[in-house]
Amino acid sequence: MKQRSFYHLITPAAMAAVDRDAARSGIDSLGLMQKAGQAVSAAALRLFPDAMRMAVLCGPGNNGGDGYIAAEALRMSGVDVQVFHLGDPALLKSDASSAFLAYRGKLRPLAEYVPCSGDLVIDALFGAGLGRSLEPPVVEIIEAINAASVPVVAVDLPSGLDGLTGHPRPVAFQACHTVTFMARKPGHVLMPGRALCGSVEVFGIGIPHRILDAHRGEVAVNTPSVWEGSLPKLTGSAYKFTRGHLTVFSGPMSATGAARLSAMAGLKAGAGLVTLAAPAEALAVNSAQTTAVMVKEVDDLSTLRDYLQDTRMSAFVLGPGFGVGEKARAFALALRDRKLVLDADGISSFKDKSQDLFAYFAKNVPTQLVMTPHEGEFARLFPEIAKDQTLGKVQKAQAAAKCSNAIVVYKGADTVIASPDGAALINENAPPWLATAGSGDVLAGIIGGLLAQGMPAFEAAAAGVYMHGEAALRVGEGLTAEDLAAAVRPLQIETAF
Numbered sequence: 001m002k003q004r005s006f007y008h009l010i011t012p013a014a015m016a017a018v019d020r021d022a023a024r025s026g027i028d029s030l031g032l033m034q035k036a037g038q039a040v041s042a043a044a045l046r047l048f049p050d051a052m053r054m055a056v057l058c059g060p061g062n063n064g065g066d067g068y069i070a071a072e073a074l075r076m077s078g079v080d081v082q083v084f085h086l087g088d089p090a091l092l093k094s095d096a097s098s099a100f101l102a103y104r105g106k107l108r109p110l111a112e113y114v115p116c117s118g119d120l121v122i123d124a125l126f127g128a129g130l131g132r133s134l135e136p137p138v139v140e141i142i143e144a145i146n147a148a149s150v151p152v153v154a155v156d157l158p159s160g161l162d163g164l165t166g167h168p169r170p171v172a173f174q175a176c177h178t179v180t181f182m183a184r185k186p187g188h189v190l191m192p193g194r195a196l197c198g199s200v201e202v203f204g205i206g207i208p209h210r211i212l213d214a215h216r217g218e219v220a221v222n223t224p225s226v227w228e229g230s231l232p233k234l235t236g237s238a239y240k241f242t243r244g245h246l247t248v249f250s251g252p253m254s255a256t257g258a259a260r261l262s263a264m265a266g267l268k269a270g271a272g273l274v275t276l277a278a279p280a281e282a283l284a285v286n287s288a289q290t291t292a293v294m295v296k297e298v299d300d301l302s303t304l305r306d307y308l309q310d311t312r313m314s315a316f317v318l319g320p321g322f323g324v325g326e327k328a329r330a331f332a333l334a335l336r337d338r339k340l341v342l343d344a345d346g347i348s349s350f351k352d353k354s355q356d357l358f359a360y361f362a363k364n365v366p367t368q369l370v371m372t373p374h375e376g377e378f379a380r381l382f383p384e385i386a387k388d389q390t391l392g393k394v395q396k397a398q399a400a401a402k403c404s405n406a407i408v409v410y411k412g413a414d415t416v417i418a419s420p421d422g423a424a425l426i427n428e429n430a431p432p433w434l435a436t437a438g439s440g441d442v443l444a445g446i447i448g449g450l451l452a453q454g455m456p457a458f459e460a461a462a463a464g465v466y467m468h469g470e471a472a473l474r475v476g477e478g479l480t481a482e483d484l485a486a487a488v489r490p491l492q493i494e495t496a497f
């Protein structure tokens with residue numbers, strides 16, 4: 001059975017609604033808190049059996065309630081436990097108050113906690129209910145604990161971390177382990193939240209899936225289950241033209257390598273034919289360095305139009321090493337009715353001219369345009385969205401996809417793939433060694449290769465990002481973009497030969 005809850009993300013606001021609906025449906029909410037707190041206690045005992053003392057920091061809401069349950073369970077196991085509370089515990093409400101009253105151990109105000117070597121901190125200050133930035137005294141305590149390098153196990157989320165955006169407000173605990181309940185939140189997967197959580201354990205506390213399903217939003221983790229049904233299928237009757245023809249535009253003579261990386265990756269991703277469309281001056285250098293990839297002269301807009309007469313040309317990659325300027329803009333706009341991956345220089349060429357691009361591609365439904373900006377390119381194309389501090393990476397990618405009517409692949413360690421209809425995926429399989437020169441060119445080529453084979457744009461973009469991560473994992477540390485392109489493999493091919 002698929003572990004659906006693990007792959008779907010639930011926002012803090014949706015989790016609060018789940019909580020409400022669970023209580024309304026008659027589920028014992030104190031029972032849920034008890035299971036949550038006991039899971040935290042079990043994790044602490046399992047991971048830190050030799051801790052000299054467990055300091056449980058309890059906040060003013062239900063996250064604190066989980067902390068009191070965990071503290072009592074640890075005390076009953078014979079651990080030296082001390083609770084440090086934020087706010088007056090007499091003001092705790094309902095389940096959190098019951099959890100506090102059931103705790104029989106030592107209790108002191110949070111301000112009195114001094115990290116000691118041998119301590120384990122259990123952070124139950126704030127979880128999904130963090131509603132504003134932390135106040136200075138709490139900021140100072142978190143900074144002091146982080147600086148002391150005392151291990152921290154976080155309840156639900158490291159306190160200070162925004163569960164929606166993955167950003168600290170303004171600081172958060174650096175946890176070595178986080179126990180969350182039922183499903184991860186976007187903040188567990190987005191950077192820097194992912195790094196602040198340490199390892200993440202998703203513990204089922206018994207909320208029925210029908211209640212979770214009713215509140216699932218548009219954001220999920222990028223896993224094959226999302227798009228495997230759309231992967232190109234290879235059958236016994238396949239021949240090269242049925243597997244699609246990808247065209248990658250080459251830059252001038254001195255900048256052809258990026259396009260060749262894209263072309264090779266497109267071929268490895270399964271496109272039947274790949275052509276490098278190059279200006280006359282770059283024909284010789286491209287021809288000298290390619291074998292399976294073909295080379296064709298496409299110099300200017302007029303030769304491009306002739307080239308496009310061949311409707312078997314099924315997808316295009318424009319941008320890697322192409323050069324920024326009028327030629328890139330004209331080529332991109334000429335491709336408005338075709339499947340196009342716009343990357344690198346192709347994106348930068350529309351700085352201050354993005355409205356032209358958006359207007360040309362506005363009518364395609366569903367969209368056939370995939371744009372793959374890294375942070376700098378994103379800011380060039382979407383300056384207003386990029387500087388909006390209230391938005392997290394997912395919301396930025398969603399807004400960009402909507403206003404450009406494109407699939408936006410907002411790259412980084414936590415690449416987000418967003419569609420104009422609001423769907424968004426966060427990728428998490430990319431190893432850090434993928435951050436190397438030419439890596440983006442390979443990604444553009446993989447996505448182009450999948451588009452050429454007929455995959456819808458959102459699915460092609462998401463599968464491409466995933467295959468890119470898989471290829472990097474296959475090669476391992478020290479990889480170069482050449483190794484990466486060579487390691488690309490189609491993910492699932494039906495072998496009905």
Ligand SMILES: NC(=O)C1=CN([C@@H]2O[C@H](COP(=O)(O)OP(=O)(O)OC[C@H]3O[C@@H](n4cnc5c(N)ncnc54)[C@H](O)[C@@H]3O)[C@@H](O)[C@H]2O)[C@@H](O)CC1
Pocket residue numbers: 015016018019022032033036059060061062063064065066125126127128129130131132133134135155156157181205207
């Ligand atoms: N959703 C569920 O079904 C369950 C939730 N549980 C726990 O409940 C938590 C959510 O509980 P709550 O909604 O009570 O939220 P929290 O306990 O995360 O925090 C809410 C409290 O903190 C205050 N607050 C928010 N931001 C603040 C800031 N910056 N400075 C000072 N005070 C601030 C709020 O006014 C409120 O009193 C989860 O994180 C989880 O640990 C568990 O008990 C198990 C069941």
Ligand SMILES: [K+]
Pocket residue numbers: 063123124125126127154155156157158159
């Ligand atoms: K917490």
